[in-house]
Every structure is written in C-alpha cells, then in structure tokens.
Amino acid sequence: MVREWDPRTASSAEIASLLDTLNAVLAADLPQDPPWQESSLREYLSEVMPGERRISWVVQAEPTTGGGPGAMLGHVHVLLLGDIGVLEVLVHPTARRTGLGRDLVRLVARRVYQEGFRSIGVEVVGETPAVAFYEALGFSREYVETRSVLDLSAVDWTALAEMATAVGAGYRLEFCPGGPPDDLIDAYARAKAEVRDVDDGELRPSSYDPQRLRDSLDTLHRRGMKPYIVLAIHERTGEVAGLTEVVVPAQHPTRADQYDTIVVQGHRGYGIDRAIKARMLLELRSAEPELAEVQTWNAQANEAMLKVNAELGYRSDREWCEYSVDVAELVHHLDPAR
Numbered sequence: 001m002v003r004e005w006d007p008r009t010a011s012s013a014e015i016a017s018l019l020d021t022l023n024a025v026l027a028a029d030l031p032q033d034p035p036w037q038e039s040s041l042r043e044y045l046s047e048v049m050p051g052e053r054r055i056s057w058v059v060q061a062e063p064t065t066g067g068g069p070g071a072m073l074g075h076v077h078v079l080l081l082g083d084i085g086v087l088e089v090l091v092h093p094t095a096r097r098t099g100l101g102r103d104l105v106r107l108v109a110r111r112v113y114q115e116g117f118r119s120i121g122v123e124v125v126g127e128t129p130a131v132a133f134y135e136a137l138g139f140s141r142e143y144v145e146t147r148s149v150l151d152l153s154a155v156d157w158t159a160l161a162e163m164a165t166a167v168g169a170g171y172r173l174e175f176c177p178g179g180p181p182d183d184l185i186d187a188y189a190r191a192k193a194e195v196r197d198v199d200d201g202e203l204r205p206s207s208y209d210p211q212r213l214r215d216s217l218d219t220l221h222r223r224g225m226k227p228y229i230v231l232a233i234h235e236r237t238g239e240v241a242g243l244t245e246v247v248v249p250a251q252h253p254t255r256a257d258q259y260d261t262i263v264v265q266g267h268r269g270y271g272i273d274r275a276i277k278a279r280m281l282l283e284l285r286s287a288e289p290e291l292a293e294v295q296t297w298n299a300q301a302n303e304a305m306l307k308v309n310a311e312l313g314y315r316s317d318r319e320w321c322e323y324s325v326d327v328a329e330l331v332h333h334l335d336p337a338r
C-alpha cells in the first residue's frame with residue numbers, strides 16, 4: 001500500500017522498519033558503507049531549513065500476522081527548495097524490478113508539478129542500479145564528483161601534526177566544535193560568499209549570508225548532525241582566510257562527512273588547505289573517539305584539492321553524480337496519457 005507519510009507522527013515501529021530497509025539498501029548497493037543507526041532518524045527525516053518543505057510517501061507490506069506494521073518496501077521523499085525538488089527514492093532489494101521505484105517517482109512528479117516547481121534533481125551513486133533507473137526515466141547527468149574515503153586507522157598522525165602547523169606566518173587556526181563562534185559568523189559568511197572551492201555537491205546546501213548560515217547550523221543540530229569547523233584567521237585583519245567543515249551524523253557516527261573547504265582567493269599559496277584539514281582530523285580524533293572514517297566529495301577538475309586529500313590519505317571510492325529532469329517532461333514520460 002502506498003501512502004503519504006509524515007515522519008514526525010510516524011510510529012516508532014515504522015521508523016525502525018524504514019531503518020531496516022535503508023540498511024538493506026546499503027548492504028546491497030554500498031556494502032562498504034557503515035549501516036545507519038536509529039539515533040535522531042525521525043529528526044533527520046523531518047527537520048528542514050526555514051522556507052523548505054519535505055513531502056514523503058511509503059510503500060508498506062501488509063501487517064504481520066502478529067498485528068505489527070508491515071515492512072517498508074519503499075520510501076520516497078522530495079525536498080522543495082528554491083525552484084527545484086530534490087528527490088530520494090529507496091526500494092527494498094527484495095522488492096526491486098517490479099515497477100515500485102517508477103510508481104514512487106510518478107507520485108513525486110505529479111505533486112512537484114502541481115506545486116509549480118520546474119525541475120527535479122537527485123544524487124545518484126555510481127555503479128549502483130540507480131544509474132540505469134534514473135536514465136530509464138529520462139533524467140540527465142549534470143555533474144559528476146568523486147567520493148573519497150579516509151580510513152583513520154591508516155593515518156600517519158605524526159606527519160599530520162606537522163601539516164597542521166605548516167601554515168604561513170600571520171595566520172592562526174581555530175577549532176570550533178558546533179559551528180563558528182557568533183562574533184565570527186559575519187566573517188565566516190563573507191568567506192563562503194566570496195569563493196566556493198567546491199568540496200561538496202550542488203545538492204548539499206551551502207549558506208552565504210549570516211542569517212542563512214545560522215539557520216543552516218541550527219537545522220544540522222536539529223537533524224542530529226554535529227558540525228565541526230576549523231578556521232584559518234588572518235591575524236592582521238581578523239578575516240576568515242580559510243575554513244573547513246566536517247559533520248558527524250548521529251545516524252552513522254563512525255563515518256563523518258566533509259562539507260565545504262574554502263580558502264579565500266587572496267590567501268591561497270600559504271598551505272592553509274592542508275593545514276586546516278590536518279588540524280580537523282587531529283581534533284576529531286579526540287572529540288569523536290568512535291569515528292573511523294571521513295568521506296569527501298570532489299569535482300574531478302579540482303586537482304589542487306584532490307592532491308591535498310591524497311596527501312592526507314584519502315582513497316577515491318566511486319563516482320557520485322547529480323541528475324536532473326524537467327518536471328513537465330517527467331510527468332509526460334511517466335504518464336503519457338495526461
């Protein structure tokens with residue numbers, strides 16, 4: 001049975017069943033990725049930035065003979081932001097190739113069209129069935145990144161400690177667990193607005209003005225995702241010359257996600273990129289003792305950042321793509337009679 005579903009009011013049994021499905025999908029498609037945990041999963045699925053909306057549906061099997069809720073065979077949600085809808089679809093490996101995925105995308109397409117949005121975007125993990133699925137539905141590939149993973153047990157911590165201090169004179173590094181301190185929010189937002197040395201995908205939000213940055217940090221916290229930041233401060237001006245952001249999600253606390261890393265144009269060439277990332281890893285080692293890996297996404301053309309990541313010990317893992325489709329075309333493709 002397919003129905004619209006609100007994670008805020010869903011029963012704990014449904015949240016647990018969705019977690020089982022998500023972990024079955026990961027085991028089938030990304031067996032090297034850590035399974036997810038239930039911590040803050042409800043909040044992860046329901047909390048959004050101000051002005052954004054997420055609409056979800058589930059496909060649930062018949063109730064069990066004991067009267068418990070049926071297993072979640074599929075789940076879809078779309079996050080409406082700006083003028084696009086960002087889609088995520090999951091179909092349990094035992095229920096695939098029966099048209100469920102296509103049915104779920106059809107539901108989303110109709111709703112997003114009715115809501116007046118123009119396009120739908122989706123992150124597609126390379127070398128998984130999702131590539132053929134979205135291509136069959138008429139989505140086209142807009143952007144490709146490479147995901148790399150750093151295994152912290154293989155890090156040379158002595159070399160890393162040296163990298164963390166090898167920064168040009170006139171800069172100091174600051175570790176800020178939880179987010180940038182309030183007196184640096186404006187300088188932080190300016191650094192993000194001035195340049196974006198893309199260390200993340202287009203579909204991951206990035207915030208450029210102070211209020212949006214505060215909202216974004218607040219949303220992360222509400223979703224159970226703990227941000228850590230290392231700043232390079234230009235001592236003479238007090239400006240933020242560089243920043244790197246890592247998030248440790250309560251849902252998979254052994255593997256953290258690297259978000260933006262930025263070195264402002266006039267401050268390049270002083271070793272800031274390498275130093276802030278090395279300092280971050282050193283800090284995380286004591287702040288997050290459970291942490292075993294960090295994953296990062298880079299544009300393939302971003303050679304400078306790929307080089308620094310390789311020096312830190314990151315190993316490239318697989319392609320991570322962004323696909324999109326025009327909503328009206330998708331509705332027509334899935335429902336030619338309309």
Ligand SMILES: CC(C)(COP(=O)(O)OP(=O)(O)OC[C@H]1O[C@@H](n2cnc3c(N)ncnc32)[C@H](O)[C@@H]1OP(=O)(O)O)[C@@H](O)C(=O)NCCC(=O)NCCS
Pocket residue numbers: 025026029030088089090091092095096097098099100101102103125128129130131132133134136137
């Ligand atoms: C992608 C996904 C949603 C597809 O769900 P599904 O219910 O199996 O898809 P459908 O049965 O509706 O397939 C529709 C069409 O897509 C294409 N397709 C889907 N899976 C395919 C595969 N493994 N190989 C080739 N084509 C495929 C086919 O053209 C198919 O039509 P057909 O069966 O008539 O040939 C499902 O595999 C899934 O949940 N993957 C994980 C997605 C994800 O986000 N993972 C994130 C963590 S890895």
